[in-house]
Amino acid sequence: MDFIKEFINYFKVRKKFWLLPILMFLVLFGGLIILSQGSAVAPFIYVIF
């Protein structure tokens, strides 16, 4: 939660909102890749790709 608060603060200060969709994309897919290192989620990722 703290991390999200800090990120919101960052956007408030820097006002670079156009980076938000790119970040969301990166976090989502990055998260999937990281999760795929544990075998439980891996099969779903193979199905997607």
Next chain:
Amino acid sequence: MTYILGISAFYHDSAACLIKDGEIIAAAQEERFTRIKHDESYPFHSIKFILDYTGLKLKDIDKIVFYEKPFLKFERLLETYLSVAPRGFKSFSKAMPVWLNEKLFQKYNLIKSLKTNDKSFNNVKNIHFAEHHMSHAASAFYPSPFEEAIILTADGVGEWATTTIAHGIGNHVEILEEIHFPHSLGLLYSAFTYYTGFKVNGGEYKLMGLAPYGQPIYEDKILEYLIDIKDDGSFYLNQDYFDYATGLTMTNKKFDELFGFPRRDPQKIELNKFYMDVAASIQTVTEKIMLNLTKNIRKKYNVKNLCLAGGVALNCVANGKILEEKIFDNIWVQPAAGDAGGSLGSALALWYNEMNNKRTVGEKDSMKCSYLGPEYSDEEVQEILTNIGANYKVYNRNDLIEETAEEIKRGKAIGWFQGRMEFGPRALGSRSIIGDPRSGDMQKNLNLKVKFRESFRPFAPSVLKEDVNEWFDLEIDSPYMLMVSRVKKNKLKNNHEEVKKAEGLKKLDIIKSDIPAVTHVDYTARVQTVKEDNGIYYDLIKKFKEKTGCPIIINTSFNVRGEPIVNTPMDAYKCFMSTNLDCLVIQNCFLRKEDQIKF
């Protein structure tokens, strides 16, 4: 009482520093403990040393501050990759997993790491982040002896800034101007370090040492194709020739084609005239940029004092040129000008700039001669030496100085280990190898037989402050060996033509002055002025002067090639036994090589 712990880590040269109500108490670089040069890891050992030294626990520390802002750095990375996409995908795919998995969550990783130092640590809310160049600027201004100064910081890159101009007055530092990535003087110098076959983030000082062996014949080419220097002091790098912004190397094929030769592979290609000329050229360009910048900021802000920090401030040749041109009345350079010093700067920035505490300026700087690291008592040293079976003699202070000065006079190479270790890349008389500068073959011998490094590398002189004007063209104090100045004309040999004619490393064989071991091939020296504040080191040089009339000794860092400077008595003994050092002095113990049993 407020304790602030500053931390720099996770890029290169990680370090930690503790200040108490603004007073610098202790600081150390992680590499000295882990024995990994430029170690970037979390500075566990440095923090442990600080806590042990002060008897504090992490819970006693009021604030912890990290030297840069990870979100801003990530923003720079993203924007840079976007601006050149799809070029740079390879680098992007390598960088992103590390950022998304680790670096973006720096605060939480830091908390996790801090718990390794102290399990009970839970002071999460007191973790702060300073901007990288603010950390550098603060490290340059707050410890300086100036009430007001203009501060120039220049390095590879922080978050966005690569060069900043800041104004410091009283307890406040304000950044006034910035040059942003990818236009970076530090990265330009590193690109040439890479091209000439040295390691980036470490080999830059080798390039600087190599420069006087060559001629700056590529200066015009660099100025025409690689960099555009503007009248206001700013500069722009032509990214067509560099790969560092988005690739995995510093320079590209076009860069090689521009100079007509590929990057030097140190395993296959010897340093030849071409690479020496390239080194001379980039050094000249660097000096030109620094002079242009400093002249402009003097004119624009009309402040008489200059403070310098950032990796580029370790280019003592360029610093010497700024001094020689008399652009500012006074110059002060932070001894830990690189990223390690960011730990100190971030702590000071928090104490003064953010917490608005009063700053008192004294006649001297507040770096305590940069003797801020670990120390060992005479008893501890004797116990260690006895346990490892070393043969040593214990002397009182006067006899120790007498004996050491006598051995220097006899031409012996001596490992010198006294008091607290230095903070910053230079050995300043605590962890030094010392010798007689009057000896003609000392430079070659020390380089090849003791330090096992390239023969062209110069050695620095430690000179008594009161005698500096007799030997060097240096008008200000240079306690941290960050100013290069010329050896006085009356101390030079009358063989300029011979030196001029000699090519490359052959220049080394010619005796150029009364102190040849510390006179570089361009008749300059990287001077350390030594005062009474330097304690026993001052007394030693004074004794050497009494015996020889020469108030100078050679001072080079106590290490061998590829290793960090020694930290513990054991490190010193190992280094002593694995090199051709003749004697070792640790605290009040004197060791001779011939008395030792081989390892």
